[in-house]
Amino acid sequence: MHYYIHAAKFILASGLSExxxxxxIEGKFGKYTKTRPVDTRIVDLGESIVAPGLVDTHIxxxxNHDVMDNDFTGLNEISKGLLSCxxxxxxxxxxxxxADTLNEICKMISSRYKEVKGARIKGIFFEGPFFTTEHKGAQNPRFMSDPSLTAFRRWQDSAQGLLKKIALAPERHGAADFIENVSGSGTKVAIGHSSATYEEALEAVYAGANIFVHTFNGMSGLNHHAPGMVGAAMDTPNTYAELICDGHHVESGAANLLIQEKGIDHVALVTDCMSAGGRRAGEYVLGEFPVIVKDGAARLKDGGSLAGSVLKLLQAVQNLVQWGRVSLYDAFKMASYVPAVSVGIEDECGLIAAGREADFIVVDENINLQSTYLAGKEVYSK
Structure with a gap:
């Protein structure tokens, strides 16, 4: 398989090119040139934009399928559905x-993850269970506990090393020791669902934590007398801040402020999407909790707190561009390369560069998805 793509714009590793x-070539990216090739098939995409395939590190x-269902058929359907996003x-x-439930999920994913037919599985993210009840969100406080290296090592063994990221609340007893050991082993540690003070968050970062979970949401807020977790996210230049840009979790002004403070290279767009993603409004379940999806937001039926999202990652790119502070190139970078870097998989995905797997998307001038490619083969078309 050897061909060239022509398009109006390309989001390349080297920058935006027109x-x-x-x-x-053979499922990988080859050279990029401004000169029209001869004696080779050319796919002309007209006024379209070619961008790297997006990377969702929190979903x-x-x-209508959930990772917590512990069902490979459902996991495969999630994988296939994401191609349309x-x-x-x-x-x-x-x-x-x-702990046992999480262990079984690790076994299921690690034993079959290469079999999925859609978006590639690049690891597992454990959002919990070492959180605090005050900022539990749509998480079950019954299973929350102090961090345990024994539990982590058991999960990682069952995951066959696929557990790439785990989140905890810095104020839990033993958090610093856990962070130091786990981050030292190669798994990224995120902090969130937490009432931690600014100082406790800084201690966690010093110990090795490098990601703030859905920044602003589920954490102690910014106050001029108590900067909190949000203040720590803004004040630690070498960490990554997850951001849910659906217009419900974070207002545009706050999102733009975080990006201004952290810089494009340290804000990772995520969806936190739950099983209702891609479905109509109505009643669903997130984990064990009933959720109502209405007006583009998912909220707990009991209390009305946000419960994940129904956001598509490409919609987050669209929103950022429309909010007016982020360029097209940077918005795509924040949804592809930056999240990949945040969890240490940037050598596998998130970038259009020679020699890499040809995983890319084609969007129109309004950033609407036209098609998705894996290894140079079209696997989704609008």
Whole structure:
């Protein structure tokens, strides 16, 4: 399989380029040139934009399936459904649950993750269970506890090393020791669902934590007398801040402020999407909790708190561009390369560069998805 793509714009590793030709050879990216190739098939995409496949490092489900169902058929359906969202790589994300339940999910994913037919599974994200009840969100406080290295090592063994990211609350007893050991082993540690003070958050970062979970949401807020977790996220230049840009979790002004403070290279767009993603409004379940989806937001039936989202990652890119502070190139970077870097998989996905797997998407001038490609083959078309 050897051909070239021509398009109006390309989101390349080297920057934004216009009216060029991108080589696809044996499922990988080849050279990029401004000169029209001869004696080679050219796929002309007209006024379209070619961008790297998006990378969602925090997603619980899609199309009425949830990672917590512990069902490979459902996981495969999530993987296939994500192609219609422009996502070509993701981390299936768990919720707080019993240790044995989480262990079985690790076994299921690690034993079959290479069999999925859609977006590639690049690891597992454990969102919990070492959280605090005050900021529990849509997580079950019954299973929350202090961090345990024994439990983590058991899960990682069952995951066959696939557990790439785990989140905890810094104020839990033993958090610093856990963070130091786990981050030292190669798994990224995120902090969130937490009432931690600014100082406690800084201690967690010093110990090795490098990601703030859905920044602003489920954490102690910014106050001029108590900067909290949000203040720590803004004041630690070498960490990554997850951001849910659906217009419900974070207002545009706050999102733009965080991006201004952290810089484009340290804000990772995520969806936190739950099983209602891709479905109509109505009643659903996130983990064990009834959820009502209405007006583009998912909220707990009991209390009305936000319960994940129904956001598509490409919609987050659209929103950022429309909010007016982020360029097209940077918005795509924040939904592909930056999240990949945050969890240490940037050598596998999130970038259009020579020699890499040709996983990419084609969007129109309004950033609406036209098609998705894996290894140079079209696997979704609008």
């Amino acid at each position: 009216q060029g030709f991108l080589e696809i 619980h489900g899609y199309n 422009g996502v070509t790589a993701f981390l299936p994300t768990t919720l707080t649950a019993g």
